[in-house]
Amino acid sequence: METRDLTRFRLNPLFSLEDQLRTAIESGGGGEYDGHEIAMDGSDGTLYMYGPNADKLFEVVEPILRAVPFMSGASVTKRYGPPDDETKKVALVL
Numbered sequence: 001m002e003t004r005d006l007t008r009f010r011l012n013p014l015f016s017l018e019d020q021l022r023t024a025i026e027s028g029g030g031g032e033y034d035g036h037e038i039a040m041d042g043s044d045g046t047l048y049m050y051g052p053n054a055d056k057l058f059e060v061v062e063p064i065l066r067a068v069p070f071m072s073g074a075s076v077t078k079r080y081g082p083p084d085d086e087t088k089k090v091a092l093v094l
Contacts, residue, residue, distance in 0.1 A: 010042055013070060018047070020064050025049060028060040054078035054090075065094055 014036065022033040031051020038045035051057040058078055065071045074094045081087035 011038065013068070014038070014045070017064070017068050017071070021047070021049065021061055024060050024064055025051070025057065028056075030057040030060040054080050062094075 018033065018036065025031055025033050030053070031049060034048040034050055036045055036047050049057055049061060055078065058076070065074070065076075071094050076092040076094060078090045078092070079087055080089070
């Protein structure tokens, strides 16, 4: 088995989480799930979600994120506007 295959196997829980997030966000009308970036060794990553209301979006995804053990201690950034330095941001830890 190639290393790439092992990485894919280790990422299966992440792929399952993404499916849950995508479904919840789409059905909750809170925005969209846009994908992830994961370090090559799987040690760190970022999940991207966007919507018109950061609080509403987090309300939809928070219970799902908290239910997944590997997300415990993860950082969350709620951004209230476009991605620039002037936009209000609130940082949380799961």
